[in-house]
Amino acid sequence: MNTIALSAERLLARLHHLGAIGRTGDGRLSRLAADDADKAGRDCLVGWLHEAGLEVAIDRVGNIFGIWRPVGVESEEALLLGSHIDTVIDAGIYDGCYGVLSGLEVIETLKASGLCPLRPIAVAAFTNEEGVRYAPDMMGSLVHAGGLGVEQALAAIGTDGTRLGDELRRIGYAGAQEPGFLKPHAYLELHIEQGPVLEREGLSIGAVATLQGISWQRVTIEGVANHAGTTPMAMRRDAGHAAARVITFLRESALAANMPAVATVGSLQLEPNAINVIPARAVFTVDLRDPDELHLREAETALAAFLETLAQSEGVTISVERLARFEPVMFDAALVGTIERAAAARGYACRRMSSGAGHDAQMMARITPSAMIFVPSIAGISHNPREFTPEVDLIAGACVLLDVVRDLVLPT
Amino acid sequence: MNTIALSAERLLARLHHLGAIGRTGDGRLSRLAADDADKAGRDCLVGWLHEAGLEVAIDRVGNIFGIWRPVGVESEEALLLGSHIDTVIDAGIYDGCYGVLSGLEVIETLKASGLCPLRPIAVAAFTNEEGVRYAPDMMGSLVHAGGLGVEQALAAIGTDGTRLGDELRRIGYAGAQEPGFLKPHAYLELHIEQGPVLEREGLSIGAVATLQGISWQRVTIEGVANHAGTTPMAMRRDAGHAAARVITFLRESALAANMPAVATVGSLQLEPNAINVIPARAVFTVDLRDPDELHLREAETALAAFLETLAQSEGVTISVERLARFEPVMFDAALVGTIERAAAARGYACRRMSSGAGHDAQMMARITPSAMIFVPSIAGISHNPREFTPEVDLIAGACVLLDVVRDLVLPT
Numbered sequence: 174m175n176t177i178a179l180s181a182e183r184l185l186a187r188l189h190h191l192g193a194i195g196r197t198g199d200g201r202l203s204r205l206a207a208d209d210a211d212k213a214g215r216d217c218l219v220g221w222l223h224e225a226g227l228e229v230a231i232d233r234v235g236n237i238f239g240i241w242r243p244v245g246v247e248s249e250e251a252l253l254l255g256s257h258i259d260t261v262i263d264a265g266i267y268d269g270c271y272g273v274l275s276g277l278e279v280i281e282t283l284k285a286s287g288l289c290p291l292r293p294i295a296v297a298a299f300t301n302e303e304g305v306r307y308a309p310d311m312m313g314s315l316v317h318a319g320g321l322g323v324e325q326a327l328a329a330i331g332t333d334g335t336r337l338g339d340e341l342r343r344i345g346y347a348g349a350q351e352p353g354f355l356k357p358h359a360y361l362e363l364h365i366e367q368g369p370v371l372e373r374e375g376l377s378i379g380a381v382a383t384l385q386g387i388s389w390q391r392v393t394i395e396g397v398a399n400h401a402g403t404t405p406m407a408m409r410r411d412a413g414h415a416a417a418r419v420i421t422f423l424r425e426s427a428l429a430a431n432m433p434a435v436a437t438v439g440s441l442q443l444e445p446n447a448i449n450v451i452p453a454r455a456v457f458t459v460d461l462r463d464p465d466e467l468h469l470r471e472a473e474t475a476l477a478a479f480l481e482t483l484a485q486s487e488g489v490t491i492s493v494e495r496l497a498r499f500e501p502v503m504f505d506a507a508l509v510g511t512i513e514r515a516a517a518a519r520g521y522a523c524r525r526m527s528s529g530a531g532h533d534a535q536m537m538a539r540i541t542p543s544a545m546i547f548v549p550s551i552a553g554i555s556h557n558p559r560e561f562t563p564e565v566d567l568i569a570g571a572c573v574l575l576d577v578v579r580d581l582v583l584p585t
Numbered sequence: 586m587n588t589i590a591l592s593a594e595r596l597l598a599r600l601h602h603l604g605a606i607g608r609t610g611d612g613r614l615s616r617l618a619a620d621d622a623d624k625a626g627r628d629c630l631v632g633w634l635h636e637a638g639l640e641v642a643i644d645r646v647g648n649i650f651g652i653w654r655p656v657g658v659e660s661e662e663a664l665l666l667g668s669h670i671d672t673v674i675d676a677g678i679y680d681g682c683y684g685v686l687s688g689l690e691v692i693e694t695l696k697a698s699g700l701c702p703l704r705p706i707a708v709a710a711f712t713n714e715e716g717v718r719y720a721p722d723m724m725g726s727l728v729h730a731g732g733l734g735v736e737q738a739l740a741a742i743g744t745d746g747t748r749l750g751d752e753l754r755r756i757g758y759a760g761a762q763e764p765g766f767l768k769p770h771a772y773l774e775l776h777i778e779q780g781p782v783l784e785r786e787g788l789s790i791g792a793v794a795t796l797q798g799i800s801w802q803r804v805t806i807e808g809v810a811n812h813a814g815t816t817p818m819a820m821r822r823d824a825g826h827a828a829a830r831v832i833t834f835l836r837e838s839a840l841a842a843n844m845p846a847v848a849t850v851g852s853l854q855l856e857p858n859a860i861n862v863i864p865a866r867a868v869f870t871v872d873l874r875d876p877d878e879l880h881l882r883e884a885e886t887a888l889a890a891f892l893e894t895l896a897q898s899e900g901v902t903i904s905v906e907r908l909a910r911f912e913p914v915m916f917d918a919a920l921v922g923t924i925e926r927a928a929a930a931r932g933y934a935c936r937r938m939s940s941g942a943g944h945d946a947q948m949m950a951r952i953t954p955s956a957m958i959f960v961p962s963i964a965g966i967s968h969n970p971r972e973f974t975p976e977v978d979l980i981a982g983a984c985v986l987l988d989v990v991r992d993l994v995l996p997t
Contacts, residue, residue, distance in 0.1 A: 438825055
């Protein structure tokens, strides 16, 4: 390949510039979908897209596209690079923004190099990926992929009682394009890992081959409240103890399973929750994730079987409510291989991995070959002001994205 | 022994009569220390004491005594039979009242029999055993035993902002006697078990040899909050899982220990308590009880050692706060033996046992030989309208009390 280099300086400057937009009085960063801060961030991004000479298109759900259609290229299908620029409340500056700005950086770099790609290249900033103000999350990419009707999305009512459609109109981002207007040839998303794996293993690049399936359940255990002093251990029907058995079972099962399988009990309430009363009731959530649908189902089945045995051995009644279920996403194997080769060619230590969090890429994978590139998150921290990725890794990730794009759209 | 028989009919009628006093509009029974309902219950009891021809004495903390001093008996020390008539909120009719009314029944029966005891016999209803309105519980007997100053007790501020001393004066039960004025020769308390042991084992009588020591601790485990999807199992510092390990450890340890040992985690809070966040913090209570001080200390030591190991293996920080600690009470072995013999002579199935709950008897044990007689509580339920002891068992308990009293105070 010709040696063409992106501008690390420009990429990092933009990342920090965008990260300064939407700070509240106490310095906390929040740009929630279609609020005033989001508008300011969008305006900033659109300015850069124009500066880069890209065609700017906004669709009806507010997704922003910066499209480079080289003269003479007839293909309609674009190589799409994307992510989001909305944030959680009290966010870091990397989540989402890093992917969008790197996509822009790659396109600007290629455009300046004089090389002519075989097809259009576009960068997308999808609306409401975080889902903090409006549900569901990953909304803009879901609408783009045809998984949610645009009218339904625009009718979403926010936590503040607002309607997304009204708010998009108010901030000037209710665009004219029908969602899905831009047909992707493939989709690539560069993102911070938001987990600790790459840092712990001393790696710079993750080639994300799968996105974990998610199973959320709420378990209710009904035992019998009784006096903590007068009820012998063998006669207890302790809902709290039964819940503890489930928690240790899930930990042991997930540890025994393949590495990417995780199981979490994050929320638990006891009743009556008194020091000297045996718990009559325990309500807790179970979050199971696995990149393999078969394994995820096995984990669900094993939990169900354990709960049945437990109900008998502990003399309790157990009911389960399903809260959410998403099948795992397999990213495009050829794209993942291309990412690995690109990383290797640059000398970056890389591994295949699974994403534990949800991303716009999982929606795009419904309609086009997709994959993700991860860079390390220090201590795995994200959705937090302490979210941090060293500059050397940010640059490495953008360089890999650049090389993968070149591989995909330049004539060999 | 001469065959003298108590009046089961009178005892049961009084129990139901007293149990009808203090019902709220919705039928729930509540007679909290020194409230209007308690006054009505006290007035009823005092009426019966007078009817029985007993000397009625009220001390400064409101304890009520009905004393039979047979003519010609010179001993000052009385055989004291007692319990309490205050209740919890939404109570059953047996807890406490059964012991007081049985004591009265035994004295009336002996008085009517023409037999002359060697010393006075008295029945006591101690103030504020339940501790629902004023702390501490078992207050009246504690003051009687010299464990709490009368001024301090009277200064207690209730959950409703009232002062116990004011309320006792208001209801006419701020008596003139100095607490402890009546010197006991021995103390006997007949009580419902409030636990399931006697019923499960098909026994009528429990000879209570010990009252469990209590150790209350609050444990705080600090882990690290992290994304439930992106944090591999082996890298977690999950405060909730560590808490679950403690709960199962306590259960297994208590099961492996001697039967009366119990361990309960009744209260637990997780933070941030979100479905998709690994718990950063778990705060829970530990209630350990054992009738043997040495075993209770061993249980505390074993827990401390487990927490230390756990902190290392789970990568969490654990701190422990002591909330309460009461040493076990050993009741008088001779009295316990007398109870067992009395039960056997009547043909009642009986066992030695430990009380898991606190009782006035534990305060009296500080100053005089004491013991308790238990009768079954169906399903172990107490502090609840469903509290129930079959009449046949109520009568059996009162008969055993009668025989033990005869054994202690009649010339052989």
